[in-house]
Amino acid sequence: VTVPYYTSALASASQSSYDVVIIGGGAAGLTAAKVASTFGKSTVIVEQARMGGYCTWTGCVPSKSLIAAAKAAHTIRTAPTKFGGIQTSGNDLQIDMKAIKDKIRAKIQHIHDEDDSPQAMAKLGIDTIVGKKATFVDDKTLQLSTVGKNDNDNDNDTSLLHAKMGIVIATGASPMEPSDDLIQGLSTVPFLTYEQIFDLEEVPKRLTVVGGGPIGCELAQAFGRLGATVTHVAETLLEREEPEVSETLEKVFAKEGIQRCKGKVVKVEKDGNGGHKFTYQTSDGSKTGTGDLLLIAVGRKPNTAGFGLEEIGVQLNKDDNNCIETNDKMQTSVKRIYAAGDCTAKQQYTHYAGFQGGIAARNIVLPFSDKGVKAPEQIPSATYTAPEVSSIGLRHAQAVEEYGAKNVGVAVQSMSHVDRAICESEEEAGLIKIVYLKKNLKILGATIMGPAAGEMICEIGVAM
Ligand SMILES: Cc1cc2nc3c(=O)[nH]c(=O)nc-3n(C[C@H](O)[C@H](O)[C@H](O)COP(=O)(O)OP(=O)(O)OC[C@H]3O[C@@H](n4cnc5c(N)ncnc54)[C@H](O)[C@@H]3O)c2cc1C
Numbered sequence: 001v002t003v004p005y006y007t008s009a010l011a012s013a014s015q016s017s018y019d020v021v022i023i024g025g026g027a028a029g030l031t032a033a034k035v036a037s038t039f040g041k042s043t044v045i046v047e048q049a050r051m052g053g054y055c056t057w058t059g060c061v062p063s064k065s066l067i068a069a070a071k072a073a074h075t076i077r078t079a080p081t082k083f084g085g086i087q088t089s090g091n092d093l094q095i096d097m098k099a100i101k102d103k104i105r106a107k108i109q110h111i112h113d114e115d116d117s118p119q120a121m122a123k124l125g126i127d128t129i130v131g132k133k134a135t136f137v138d139d140k141t142l143q144l145s146t147v148g149k150n151d152n153d154n155d156n157d158t159s160l161l162h163a164k165m166g167i168v169i170a171t172g173a174s175p176m177e178p179s180d181d182l183i184q185g186l187s188t189v190p191f192l193t194y195e196q197i198f199d200l201e202e203v204p205k206r207l208t209v210v211g212g213g214p215i216g217c218e219l220a221q222a223f224g225r226l227g228a229t230v231t232h233v234a235e236t237l238l239e240r241e242e243p244e245v246s247e248t249l250e251k252v253f254a255k256e257g258i259q260r261c262k263g264k265v266v267k268v269e270k271d272g273n274g275g276h277k278f279t280y281q282t283s284d285g286s287k288t289g290t291g292d293l294l295l296i297a298v299g300r301k302p303n304t305a306g307f308g309l310e311e312i313g314v315q316l317n318k319d320d321n322n323c324i325e326t327n328d329k330m331q332t333s334v335k336r337i338y339a340a341g342d343c344t345a346k347q348q349y350t351h352y353a354g355f356q357g358g359i360a361a362r363n364i365v366l367p368f369s370d371k372g373v374k375a376p377e378q379i380p381s382a383t384y385t386a387p388e389v390s391s392i393g394l395r396h397a398q399a400v401e402e403y404g405a406k407n408v409g410v411a412v413q414s415m416s417h418v419d420r421a422i423c424e425s426e427e428e429a430g431l432i433k434i435v436y437l438k439k440n441l442k443i444l445g446a447t448i449m450g451p452a453a454g455e456m457i458c459e460i461g462v463a464m
């Protein structure tokens with residue numbers, strides 16, 4: 001697999017001093033720039049790789065596009081049983097992974113060109129410097145260096161950039177690649193993360209997915225539906241959701257033929273046939289399994305190292321993967337420097353990253369207006385498994401812990417009683433669960449599992 005990482009340096013910056021300087025051209029940086037520019041401030045984004053960040057290139061856009069293709073394959077396979085009167089000729093659906101990949105690439109390019117590119121930014125009056133890495137010199141100054149040159153190169157290609165009002169750090173996060181202390185032998189066995197998986201041109205015969213978070217669950221199901229024999233190793237599926245979600249997803253995965261290994265991978269090694277063997281720890285001892293291709297999806301770590309943050313006094317949270325500490329105005333421990341998005345690791349979602357970016361920029365350009373705008377704690381999120389899972393606020397157990405069992409009510413509706421779900425043949429798996437305070441019926445949290453759960457949760461968000 002080859003992944004083109006750097007776009008050509010495309011500098012549209014016309015000056016060396018701006019009101020607001022933003023590091024990172026992902027969801028957080030783009031929204032921060034749009035807000036600062038809307039307030040009439042001169043604004044520049046420095047992006048070391050590709051405008052649009054990880055969501056566009058290796059995250060939401062390719063994953064949701066792949067999931068859509070997998071859903072189409074699944075619909076064709078299951079239509080005869082679900083709806084009757086629709087015939088398919090056996091089970092031999094043809095999947096051309098290269099063609100799917102090419103389509104995904106085209107969608108990425110479309111979104112990049114329209115929404116994220118230097119040209120799109122220029123139309124909004126925002127300058128961009130692409131292909132340069134920003135490193136802090138002090139709280140107002142960044143040094144820019146060409147990406148790809150190593151530290152020992154005699155790099156004449158550096159310049160300084162000054163921020164008159166403030167800087168927003170929006171540098172995102174990268175896949176966690178566990179050391180050999182955590183997964184013995186991992187460094188000796190080829191594996192992929194989400195940074196490479198969307199470049200596959202063939203459906204892997206036997207795919208081992210490690211990790212039961214959103215990435216592991218979404219991709220295990222998608223590749224299963226596209227024809228891979230998937231082994232999914234994870235203690236629990238979507239452990240941050242209500243227990244009913246994990247239980248239901250287990251049943252759905254079993255029905256779709258995904259082999260589940262409930263435990264933690266502790267060791268991997270080559271199996272001698274071009275594949276791998278893994279050992280995982282379960283409640284009743286260690287077990288093994290094998291596969292051809294290994295996908296590691298065990299979390300993402302904030303990009304906060306190697307560009308001078310600590311040297312200028314920006315505090316990192318050592319207990320939380322060295323994410324950047326901010327107050328609720330998205331301001332770091334250094335007054336003129338703000339941070340937003342995955343590098344703050346609060347919750348890693350595109351919409352939240354954008355929201356935080358907007359708050360950071362707004363608080364830079366209007367520092368003296370009231371007390372500043374704050375980022376909310378409760379945000380809706382959705383995981384695009386089938387059925388979709390969305391949630392907001394507290395889970396039942398969290399609400400009980402905070403308010404006491406006798407004060408908390410729960411309303412649960414199974415999808416099997418929802419007429420709309422029955423019509424769509426989607427009633428088998430899913431629920432709507434709302435957790436509330438009994439005394440005033442205030443909603444504390446909600447979970448939806450079912451078709452379009454990601455859309456439906458917003459209504460509850462508005463109600464909250
Ligand atoms: C497979 C996958 C699927 C996902 N699906 C969803 C989804 O469905 N819904 C959802 O809400 N979220 C999803 N996410 C999460 C989402 O992608 C992130 O929350 C979002 O991209 C965060 O945006 P950001 O701006 O903080 O960072 P990023 O998008 O990571 O952007 C950071 C940018 O900063 C640049 N940069 C870093 N350091 C420097 C430097 N020193 N100088 C210059 N530039 C620098 C990087 O090159 C990068 O382009 C998914 C993530 C993955 C991996």
Ligand SMILES: NC(=O)c1ccc[n+]([C@@H]2O[C@H](COP(=O)([O-])OP(=O)(O)OC[C@H]3O[C@@H](n4cnc5c(N)ncnc54)[C@H](O)[C@@H]3O)[C@@H](O)[C@H]2O)c1
Binds near residue numbers: 212214215266300
């Ligand atoms: N639809 C969406 O909004 C969406 C989709 C994908 C990713 N994301 C964002 O990206 C973040 C990162 O996703 P992720 O799924 O990589 O991470 P995650 O942190 O959500 O989940 C990782 C999982 O891997 C497990 N794990 C760790 N080590 C393991 C081992 N050795 N063996 C087996 N399991 C192991 C953990 O217990 C955990 O459950 C998400 O939390 C989310 O914020 C969002």
